[in-house]
Structures are given as structure tokens and as C-alpha cells.
Amino acid sequence: xxDLDQLEAQSIFILREAYRKLKPLAMLWSLGKDxxxxxxxxxxxxxxxxxxxxxxxxxxxxxxxMYKFRDEYTKKWNLELLLGDCPPVEDIDPTLPxxxxxxxxxxxxxxxxxxxxxxxxxxxxxxxxxxxxxxKERVFSPRGAGHKWDVRNQPPEFWDQYATPHEPGxxxxxxxxxxxxxxxxxRYIEREDIPLVDxxxxxxGKRYRSLGDQDITSPVESNATTVAEVIAxxxxxxxxxxxxxxxxxxxxxxxxxxxxxxxx
Amino acid sequence: xxxxxxxAPQEAATPIVIVGHVDHGKSTLIGRLxxxxxxxxxxxxxxxIESSKxxxxxxxxxxxxxxxxxxxxxxxxxxxxxxxxxxGTRQFxxxxxxxxxxxxxxxxxxxxxxxxxxxxxxxxxxxxEQTRRHAMLxxxxxxxxxxVLMNKVDIFNYDQKKIEAAERDITALLHQLEIExxxxxxxxxxxxxxxxxxxxxxxxxxxxxxxxxxxAVPAPSSxxxxxxxxxxxxxxxxxxxxxxxxxxxRGRIRVGDEVVIGVHGARARIATIESWHTAPQVAAxxxxxxxxxxxxxxxxxxxxxxxxxxxxxxxxxxxxxxLFWLRQEPLRVGESFKLRLATAxxxxxxxAIDSVLRLEDLTExxxxxxxxxxxxxxxxxxxxxxxxxxxxPGTSDGRGVLVDRNQQIVGGAPLIGIAESVAGRNAIHxxxxxxxxxxxxxxxxHRGGVFWMxxxxxxxxxxxxxxxxxxxxxxxxxxxxxxGDTLRAGLCSDLGFSEADRRENxxxxxxxxxxxxxxxxxxxxxxxxxxxxxxxxxxxxVGEGFHEIFIDxxxxxxxxxxxxxxxxxxxxxxxxxxxxxxxxxxxxVKPALQLETANASSDETAARLAAFIDEETRLDxxxxxxxx
Numbered sequence: 001x002x003d004l005d006q007l008e009a010q011s012i013f014i015l016r017e018a019y020r021k022l023k024p025l026a027m028l029w030s031l032g033k034d035x036x037x038x039x040x041x042x043x044x045x046x047x048x049x050x051x052x053x054x055x056x057x058x059x060x061x062x063x064x065x066m067y068k069f070r071d072e073y074t075k076k077w078n079l080e081l082l083l084g085d086c087p088p089v090e091d092i093d094p095t096l097p098x099x100x101x102x103x104x105x106x107x108x109x110x111x112x113x114x115x116x117x118x119x120x121x122x123x124x125x126x127x128x129x130x131x132x133x134x135x136k137e138r139v140f141s142p143r144g145a146g147h148k149w150d151v152r153n154q155p156p157e158f159w160d161q162y163a164t165p166h167e168p169g170x171x172x173x174x175x176x177x178x179x180x181x182x183x184x185x186x187r188y189i190e191r192e193d194i195p196l197v198d199x200x201x202x203x204x205g206k207r208y209r210s211l212g213d214q215d216i217t218s219p220v221e222s223n224a225t226t227v228a229e230v231i232a233x234x235x236x237x238x239x240x241x242x243x244x245x246x247x248x249x250x251x252x253x254x255x256x257x258x259x260x261x262x263x264x
Numbered sequence: 265x266x267x268x269x270x271x272a273p274q275e276a277a278t279p280i281v282i283v284g285h286v287d288h289g290k291s292t293l294i295g296r297l298x299x300x301x302x303x304x305x306x307x308x309x310x311x312x313i314e315s316s317k318x319x320x321x322x323x324x325x326x327x328x329x330x331x332x333x334x335x336x337x338x339x340x341x342x343x344x345x346x347x348x349x350x351x352g353t354r355q356f357x358x359x360x361x362x363x364x365x366x367x368x369x370x371x372x373x374x375x376x377x378x379x380x381x382x383x384x385x386x387x388x389x390x391x392x393e394q395t396r397r398h399a400m401l402x403x404x405x406x407x408x409x410x411x412v413l414m415n416k417v418d419i420f421n422y423d424q425k426k427i428e429a430a431e432r433d434i435t436a437l438l439h440q441l442e443i444e445x446x447x448x449x450x451x452x453x454x455x456x457x458x459x460x461x462x463x464x465x466x467x468x469x470x471x472x473x474x475x476x477x478x479x480a481v482p483a484p485s486s487x488x489x490x491x492x493x494x495x496x497x498x499x500x501x502x503x504x505x506x507x508x509x510x511x512x513x514r515g516r517i518r519v520g521d522e523v524v525i526g527v528h529g530a531r532a533r534i535a536t537i538e539s540w541h542t543a544p545q546v547a548a549x550x551x552x553x554x555x556x557x558x559x560x561x562x563x564x565x566x567x568x569x570x571x572x573x574x575x576x577x578x579x580x581x582x583x584x585x586x587l588f589w590l591r592q593e594p595l596r597v598g599e600s601f602k603l604r605l606a607t608a609x610x611x612x613x614x615x616a617i618d619s620v621l622r623l624e625d626l627t628e629x630x631x632x633x634x635x636x637x638x639x640x641x642x643x644x645x646x647x648x649x650x651x652x653x654x655x656x657p658g659t660s661d662g663r664g665v666l667v668d669r670n671q672q673i674v675g676g677a678p679l680i681g682i683a684e685s686v687a688g689r690n691a692i693h694x695x696x697x698x699x700x701x702x703x704x705x706x707x708x709x710h711r712g713g714v715f716w717m718x719x720x721x722x723x724x725x726x727x728x729x730x731x732x733x734x735x736x737x738x739x740x741x742x743x744x745x746x747x748g749d750t751l752r753a754g755l756c757s758d759l760g761f762s763e764a765d766r767r768e769n770x771x772x773x774x775x776x777x778x779x780x781x782x783x784x785x786x787x788x789x790x791x792x793x794x795x796x797x798x799x800x801x802x803x804x805x806v807g808e809g810f811h812e813i814f815i816d817x818x819x820x821x822x823x824x825x826x827x828x829x830x831x832x833x834x835x836x837x838x839x840x841x842x843x844x845x846x847x848x849x850x851x852x853v854k855p856a857l858q859l860e861t862a863n864a865s866s867d868e869t870a871a872r873l874a875a876f877i878d879e880e881t882r883l884d885x886x887x888x889x890x891x892x
Binding site for chain 2: 156
């Protein structure tokens with residue numbers, strides 16, 4: 001088994017644990033590269049099926065290419081798609097910096113969907129290497145009342161045993177990609193030939209390395225037009241993946257505040 | 265899609281955990297290692313040199329770690345985190361778990377998957393409390409490769425004799441823990457001696473530098489050649505096929521192999537190996553998450569091991585295990601848990617505490633309880649016969665975990681083996697209910713809980729307890745009151761008022777309260793319970809759901825009320841050891857609720873108490889909606 005085989009086997013194990021232990025369960029599908037890989041891994045785990053709904057929390061500000069991708073693959077992959085919208089930005093905590101405030105709309109939209117469908121588990125495609133705060137996450141991350149993440153008091157997690165609290169009002173965020181790195185995601189996309197939105201590939205010397213809302217995501221300089229070229233580029237890159245995500249950089253604690261409140 | 269040829273198979277990154285006593289140099293080591301291996305983002309080093317200079321320091325490598333984690337100024341406790349670095353072609357991940365609060369659970373979370381550990385010891389200070397604790401944990405979670413970094417040897421002027429003496433002390437300590445250190449590296453992380461390059465100040469040292477020692481950590485040995493263990497994770501039914509899924513923990517499977525299933529021992533053959541978007545498979549090895557069909561089509565349960573008839577696991581209903589206990593409260597005989605082993609879950613009760621490790625000198629002693637975050641050997645009584653393998657470091661064998669009623673992990677249990685049956689006290693075999701707390705709460709419409717009222721004699725405890733009971737009952741709450749005098753009239757009629765008897769009184773009240781609360785009831789206990797130690801005992805016995813309520817009435821008021829004439833009797837010298845007169849009352853420091861009774865009617869106060877209890881035992885939003 002090479003490293004991708006190991007990552008794949010571990011993620012499948014996690015997805016099967018989630019499916020067994022947390023009902024009802026849903027998977028977040030942001031239409032980005034990571035959540036496409038995650039969805040692919042679910043199809044591996046459940047032999048071509050996706051036995052739970054996928055959720056798109058729609059900020060209404062995604063790129064048109066992303067909506068097109070969503071509609072095409074919902075049909076092609078026979079997915080049960082749950083759509084949720086987000087409250088207007090005026091309803092969001094005004095003390096947050098502007099981009100974080102905009103991103104926090106998604107937190108509110110997600111919270112509403114979790115309540116609506118009474119979800120016990122939500123599968124999300126975050127990775128440790130993306131961001132210092134995400135590096136602290138557990139694979140199974142219990143969320144208390146109000147969906148709050150108690151970062152200072154997380155449960156122990158070892159030997160592949162996960163906390164699965166079963167109490168009203170709580171849910172568990174499940175993170176099957178936590179140990180994957182950005183380059184692993186791309187190598188797996190290459191190996192499995194996983195379809196992507198073409199915003200990830202360079203046009204006029206720029207490409208998106210990470211996809212969020214149109215107004216708070218910016219492209220990076222790049223000439224990579226194929227998956228292989230992206231991999232080659234990443235092997236020499238020393239800048240961070242989320243450099244183009246405005247809300248990560250506004251103030252030192254903005255992202256942590258977002259996450260404690262339930263952001264991904 | 266690809267024009268570049270696929271690269272050769274890559275090895276997964278090797279996780280390395282860094283542990284050691286606070287201030288022995290963990291952060292400095294990590295910072296220095298990242299710098300020496302050129303693993304830092306651009307600009308970071310210049311920043312550190314600048315920031316150290318500003319403070320008039322030589323380069324402070326630990327700043328590097330802080331700046332990588334951004335948390336320094338926010339006071340955010342850093343949880344286990346992972347820092348990648350590369351030595352030649354080999355990828356490593358440093359698992360780092362700094363911070364003090366919750367250190368233990370974060371360290372275990374990070375370290376449990378590590379291939380090797382670096383134990384950092386200040387050569388000058390030698391082994392300290394955390395050195396011993398971390399070393400013990402390394403042993404219990406099964407890390408086989410321990411590199412001891414004797415740090416700060418520059419303080420000894422690199423003197424061979426002093427360094428070797430310090431090394432002998434650590435060796436003796438690790439031998440007590442049955443840890444055979446892979447290598448000792450005398451080093452100075454700050455000065456860079458023997459980190460990535462060989463120090464010229466210790467020509468007598470012929471061993472490896474730290475990076476050489478890391479590079480020599482062997483890749484995880486394959487578990488594919490051991491006898492098969494495939495714990496069933498789930499059974500799916502897609503189309504007409506029944507599919508058994510799970511991860512092969514060791515060994516291999518091949519279509520046609522015969523396997524034995526679980527404790528009942530049914531036999532079947534692997535008929536097919538199912539997969540999606542891969543080439544057809546006829547075999548699979550340890551580490552793979554597989555899906556198989558069986559012939560005949562028997563239905564295993566989650567938790568059943570599939571194993572070869574020629575190499576069965578052990579089978580027992582009493583098991584000895586080591587334990588690292590993660591709770592802040594002690595563990596006592598009689599407590600029940602779920603033992604998770606791979607995907608299985610078994611009901612277990614602590615039948616005996618065989619020995620507890622004293623961390624000061626790493627010796628084992630008999631004890632009544634396992635202290636908070638302590639290490640012990642215990643015997644578990646399982647509700648039914650189970651299959652298991654004894655713990656072997658470097659494999660997933662015998663990796664037991666204890667979880668509480670809320671599915672939270674409370675301890676790690678590397679299983680030792682079958683426990684001999686013993687007569688007498690240790691032979692108790694309590695059973696646990698199959699009805700979950702959650703089921704009970706749903707049926708009753710509220711949670712159970714214990715509301716422990718403490719206060720001076722005459723403070724109004726019984727009156728308020730009965731008042732709250734009436735109100736809660738009217739709202740449909742299943743509530744009962746355990747009142748001091750009522751208990752003494754029956755269950756505790758054999759007890760007097762000596763210190764030992766009063767403590768026993770508290771113990772019995774708490775034990776009864778726990779049973780009632782576990783059956784889903786709201787229990788109000790009205791007991792003077794004058795000392796902090798009394799209430800702490802009650803809290804430990806009851807566990808979760810214990811609420812301390814202080815009935816705060818000035819002694820003058822109590823004495824004025826004196827409903828039972830007890831103060832008068834005590835003043836007249838007719839009662840000895842009366843709380844408030846000639847025995848102390850220790851008020852709670854942080855009660856869950858404090859009720860001052862002097863200036864309110866007992867009706868108002870009872871209503872406040874009832875409202876508090878209602879709030880604490882109410883099922884929140886989700887369930888309310890489901891009920892309505």
C-alpha cells in the first residue's frame with residue numbers, strides 16, 4: 001500500500017464509522033476539490049452508492065461554474081441533494097471583520113440546516129494542513145448546544161476510537177480528510193480521475209487554489225492547466241493554500257472565532 | 265489526463281511525537297529542527313532573528329513554533345498539531361501537543377499513531393514528573409522507538425563524565441518502565457549541537473545526531489503476514505447482496521479462504537471481494553478497508569472478528585488490563601463502562617484494582633482507587649464472553665478503550681490477558697442496564713440528576729426539598745427526596761454520629777441517589793454533609809449529573825428557627841459534635857446554586873429551587889419539538 005492507499009483506507013474507515021454511528025447523517029458538498037474527493041471516497045466506501053444526502057449550503061455568491069457543476073453531477077452520481085440558503089449579511093455579528101462576517105453567513109445557513117434535518121452527523125472536508133485552527137481538530141468533533149466548538153476541551157481520540165455523543169441538541173462533525181495534505185488531494189484526483197470545476201486550472205496566468213464566495217476569494221498566479229501541472233507547481237510552492245481566502249487574514253483570531261461558532 | 269508519468273509509490277509520512285517535561289526544550293527542539301532541515305516558509309527565519317534581537321536574546325528557536333501557531337498572544341491553548349518536515353526523500357510529521365490544560369488527552373490523541381518518540385530531557389535537571397508520566401504513556405500506547413535527547417549539555421560544558429552520568433539515570437528509569445531506548449543523543453537544541461549536524465564539542469560521542477536517529481526509525485513493519493483479524497464494521501445490503509465491511513487489522517484475505525466468525529464460531533468462505541472503481545480484487549492485506557460477501561451467507565454482527573481457525577483470539581469474560589485513566593476524578597471498583605475493542609463494544613465493570621503506579625518512584629502498589637489521570641492494572645468483568653488479543657506494541661491488537669455512558673473516552677486499556685477467577689470480594693460481577701439513559705429521558709420527558717443540598721442544621725433543607733418536590737411532581741417530573749432524618753430512620757439506622765459513621769451515611773445516600781438517577785429520576789438529597797470532603801465523595805460516587813446546592817442561612821437564623829430543638833440541646837451540652845456549635849461547617853466554594861433563605865419566604869425559595877432543577881433536567885429544543 002502506498003501513501004494514497006493508506007489515506008484512502010483510513011477515510012473509508014471513518015466514513016463507515018460515521019454511517020454506522022450517526023443517524024441522520026449528511027455530507028457537506030461545497031463543490032470544491034476536497035469535497036469532490038470526499039464524495040468519491042464515500043462512493044468507494046459504499047460501493048458506488050452514497051447512502052446519505054449531500055448538502056450544499058448556498059451563499060448565493062458562488063461562481064456560476066460551480067452551480068453548473070453541482071447540477072450536472074447531482075444527476076450523474078445519483079445524489080440526494082439538500083439545499084439550504086444563508087441569511088443576509090445584516091443578520092450577522094457586526095463585530096466580525098467584513099470578509100469573516102460574509103463567511104459567517106454560511107455558519108448560520110449550516111446551523112439552520114442541521115436543525116431542520118435534526119442531523120446527528122455532518123461530514124465535512126476540512127484538512128489539518130489548511131489552517132492552524134483546523135490543525136487542532138478531531139476526526140469526530142462533537143458540537144454542543146448552539147453548535148459551538150469547545151476547542152479548549154476536546155475529547156481524547158486515539159486508536160481509531162471516536163467520540164459519538166448521543167444527546168439531544170448535539171451533533172458531530174466528521175472529518176475524513178483531516179490527515180490529507182493539499183498535494184495528496186491532487187495526486188488522488190489524478191489517480192482516480194475525479195472531475196473538478198475548471199476554475200482550478202489556469203486561465204490568463206491565474207487560477208483558483210481554493211474556492212469560496214466570489215467576492216472574498218481571489219486567484220493566484222499560475223500557469224498550471226492540468227492536474228499534473230498543478231501537482232508539479234505545488235511541489236515547489238511555499239505559499240499557503242488559503243492565501244486567497246480573505247477571512248483567514250483579517251485579524252489574528254477571526255478564523256478561530258468563525259470556527260468556534262460552527263464554521264468549517 | 266496526465267502527461268507526466270505517475271511517480272513511484274510514496275511512503276506515508278512517519279509521525280514522530282515530541283514529549284518531555286515543561287521547559288526541557290521541546291519547542292526549541294522543534295524550531296531548531298525545522299530551521300536545520302529548511303522546512304520553513306519563506307521569511308519566517310528572518311522574522312525570528314529580528315524578534316529575538318529586539319529582546320536582546322540570541323536566536324530564540326521556540327518563537328518559531330509560537331509564530332507558526334499564531335496563538336502566542338491570544339492565550340489559546342494549542343491542541344495537538346502536526347508539522348511536516350522532510351529528511352532527504354523521507355517525509356516526517358512532528359506531532360506536537362504543547363500547553364498544560366488537557367495536555368494528557370491531547371498528547372495521547374497525537375501520539376497514539378506515532379512511529380517513534382523523542383523524549384527531551386534537560387541533562388542538568390534529569391527526569392522530572394512529566395518525564396516519567398510521558399515515558400509511561402509511551403509504553404502504554406505502544407511506541408517502540410524512543411530517542412532520548414539529552415538536551416542543554418552546553419551547561420555541562422559538554423563534559424563527557426557528567427553527560428554519561430545523566431544518561432545512566434535516565435536509562436535506569438526507562439528500564440523500570442520496560443522501555444529500551446533506541447538511542448541517546450547528547451545535544452543542545454539551542455546551539456544546534458548534534459541536531460542536524462555533528463557537534464565538534466563532543467568528539468568522544470560516536471552515536472547519531474538527532475536527524476540521523478530519526479532517519480534510522482524503521483518504517484512500520486507490515487502486519488500482512490500475521491494471522492488474520494478482520495473486525496466487522498458493518499453489514500450492508502445493496503441490491504440483493506449482503507456485504508460485510510471492515511478494515512483488515514492484520515493478515516490477509518483471499519477469495520476462497522475459510523474464516524471463523526466471532527464468539528459463536530460460525531464458519532464461512534470469502535466468496536467475493538467487492539469494490540468500486542478499482543480493478544477486480546481477489547486478495548487484500550492489512551490496512552485495507554474491504555467489503556466482502558460470505559458463502560454461506562451468514563450474518564455477522566458489528567464487532568465480530570473474522571479469523572482463521574488455526575489462530576483464534578483469546579476468549580474470556582474476565583480480563584486483566586493496564587489502564588491509563590483520563591478523567592479528573594478517581595476510578596473505583598464497581599464502576600461500569602463500555603469496553604471498545606476495534607469495532608466491538610462490550611459491557612464491563614471494574615471488578616478489581618490490582619495495582620496503581622506511584623509516579624514518584626514508578627513502583628506499583630495496591631490501592632482502593634485509581635487517582636485522576638493515574639496509571640493502574642485492573643481486572644474487568646465482561647457481561648459476556650468476548651474475543652481479544654493481548655496488546656502488542658506496533659499492532660492494533662488489544663487496544664481497548666473505556667467509554668462512559670455519553671460515549672466519551674475515559675481511559676485507554678491495553679489488554680494484558682485472561683484474569684484468573686478469584687473468590688471473595690473481587691468476584692462481584694455487577695450488571696448494567698440495557699436501557700440507555702437517553703431512552704429513559706425520552707420516556708420520562710426529562711433527564712435524571714442528583715441535587716445535593718447542603719447547609720447548617722435548621723437551614724431549611726428538608727422544607728425546601730419537599731416544596732420543590734411538590735412543584736416538580738405537579739409538572740410531571742419523576743422526583744424523589746432523600747432526606748437525612750428519613751435515611752437515618754431506615755437504611756442508615758445502624759449508624760451513629762462519629763466521623764466514620766457520618767461519612768458512611770454520605771456514601772450510602774450518594775449510592776442510592778446514583779441508582780435512582782440512573783433509573784431516570786430527579787433526586788433531591790437534603791443532608792447537612794458539613795465538609796467539602798463529604799460532598800466531594802458524593803460527587804465522585806454520583807458522577808455526571810451531580811449538582812451541589814448550598815442552602816445559605818446564617819447560623820443565627822437557624823438557631824432562632826431551631827425546628828427540632830437541636831441547637832438548644834447542643835448549647836445545653838446534650839449533643840456533642842453538633843455542626844455549627846462544636847463541629848465545623850465548611851460552606852461550598854462554588855455551588856451550582858446558592859439559595860439565601862433569610863430574606864425570602866420558603867415558598868419563593870422552593871419555587872427558585874424547582875425552577876433550577878427543571879432547567880437542569882429539561883431536554884432541550886430538539887426533543888421538545890419531537891414531543892409536540
